[in-house]
Amino acid sequence: MKGGCCQHQHLPRAIQQPLSELTARLKEKSRKITGPRQAILDVLRRHQHPVTNKEIHAALASEGCDLATIYRNMHTLAAMGMVQRFDFGDGIARWELIAEGEDSHHHHLVCTQCSMIVEIEDCLPEGFEKALAARHGFTNVTHKLEFFGLCNRCSRAASTGATMTVP
Amino acid sequence: MKGGCCQHQHLPRAIQQPLSELTARLKEKSRKITGPRQAILDVLRRHQHPVTNKEIHAALASEGCDLATIYRNMHTLAAMGMVQRFDFGDGIARWELIAEGEDSHHHHLVCTQCSMIVEIEDCLPEGFEKALAARHGFTNVTHKLEFFGLCNRCSRAASTGATMTVP
DNA sequence: AGCTGATTTGCAAATGGTTTGCGTTGACTT
DNA sequence: AAGTCAACGCAAACCATTTGCAAATCAGCT
Numbered sequence: 001m002k003g004g005c006c007q008h009q010h011l012p013r014a015i016q017q018p019l020s021e022l023t024a025r026l027k028e029k030s031r032k033i034t035g036p037r038q039a040i041l042d043v044l045r046r047h048q049h050p051v052t053n054k055e056i057h058a059a060l061a062s063e064g065c066d067l068a069t070i071y072r073n074m075h076t077l078a079a080m081g082m083v084q085r086f087d088f089g090d091g092i093a094r095w096e097l098i099a100e101g102e103d104s105h106h107h108h109l110v111c112t113q114c115s116m117i118v119e120i121e122d123c124l125p126e127g128f129e130k131a132l133a134a135r136h137g138f139t140n141v142t143h144k145l146e147f148f149g150l151c152n153r154c155s156r157a158a159s160t161g162a163t164m165t166v167p
Numbered sequence: 168m169k170g171g172c173c174q175h176q177h178l179p180r181a182i183q184q185p186l187s188e189l190t191a192r193l194k195e196k197s198r199k200i201t202g203p204r205q206a207i208l209d210v211l212r213r214h215q216h217p218v219t220n221k222e223i224h225a226a227l228a229s230e231g232c233d234l235a236t237i238y239r240n241m242h243t244l245a246a247m248g249m250v251q252r253f254d255f256g257d258g259i260a261r262w263e264l265i266a267e268g269e270d271s272h273h274h275h276l277v278c279t280q281c282s283m284i285v286e287i288e289d290c291l292p293e294g295f296e297k298a299l300a301a302r303h304g305f306t307n308v309t310h311k312l313e314f315f316g317l318c319n320r321c322s323r324a325a326s327t328g329a330t331m332t333v334p
Numbered sequence: 335a336g337c338t339g340a341t342t343t344g345c346a347a348a349t350g351g352t353t354t355g356c357g358t359t360g361a362c363t364t
Numbered sequence: 365a366a367g368t369c370a371a372c373g374c375a376a377a378c379c380a381t382t383t384g385c386a387a388a389t390c391a392g393c394t
Contacts, residue, residue, distance in 0.1 A: 030391090
């Protein structure tokens with residue numbers, strides 16, 4: 001699953017957050033504001049859709065940030081609640097910056113052919129998790145939900161018999 | 168994420184399917200009915216919850232079925248629509264036998280502490296995917312949905328201050 | 335500004351799940 | 365019974381991710 005970052009339909013929410021605000025959050029949690037850290041956060045700011053570690057690494061090619069450093073930082077940032085991890089079922093972690101304060105809960109609709117991604121605001125009905133938790137005696141219930149399908153362009157290509165991968 | 172198969176609350180749907188019926192499905196699609204294949208299907212029959220390749224391999228220790236053979240067969244079976252793959256976000260594939268004919272669509276509620284799994288019948292509201300597809304010009308929209316939380320036992324253990332992992 | 339201790343980084347090696355190349359075996363057709 | 369090709373076992377390759385360790389860097393303090 002490859003995929004670029006530039007089918008932008010609107011500016012990413014995240015980029016509205018200045019880098020300084022992000023580093024401030026680091027300081028709050030007494031985390032050091034290092035070069036690699038800032039570079040990673042800056043890459044995340046510019047992407048509205050989930051980014052893989054490899055993509056971050058590639059984006060930082062000029063600065064030459066180590067992959068291990070990226071992996072370690074994503075863990076740290078996730079533990080701090082600054083980024084959220086998404087899984088599209090291909091075994092590759094994808095990350096998105098979480099906007100401070102506001103409810104950033106959302107899901108994605110991914111084209112299985114060309115990997116185009118659409119952010120989805122819709123979610124499960126209100127109270128769904130609560131009911132589920134109650135029914136099965138669970139607490140702290142959360143969910144992972146992602147949608148997959150063929151985007152407009154790809155489904156057209158498929159139906160007109162153009163070159164395509166077997167499903 | 169470890170986890171046994173034996174918190175059975177009811178007999179797995181799948182085991183109701185005799186092995187002979189499963190091999191018949193192989194024959195239909197002109198797939199060879201080999202020893203390893205039957206052994207794998209038999210393991211799947213006995214498990215109501217998703218099983219990892221490693222677990223299948225372990226269950227077949229006596230017969231000594233190669234791991235690569237298991238991986239290859241799961242692919243084949245998935246392509247044939249005989250098994251379904253689930254992802255719990257830990258990068259490990261889990262498989263469940265799909266009952267012939269009947270709608271076997273379901274999700275899971277997984278305890279993040281002890282890995283206990285509950286099968287969930289509830290799903291998104293009727294028409295949800297259709298609406299989503301229409302709104303974004305997609306076709307063939309499907310979804311992956313899994314729930315995570317603390318099971319009864321584990322959340323009790325946590326609140327009484329017993330030994331626990333930091334969240 | 336310089337010092338110091340703890341965090342963080344880079345590099346290289348190790349993990350762990352999954353895939354693949356290849357020669358051999360064995361299931362099914364004729 | 366013989367021939368053919370899918371399927372198998374084994375070993376090596378892949379790829380995302382993790383980890384050990386010594387050197388570099390950051391933050392607070394003097």
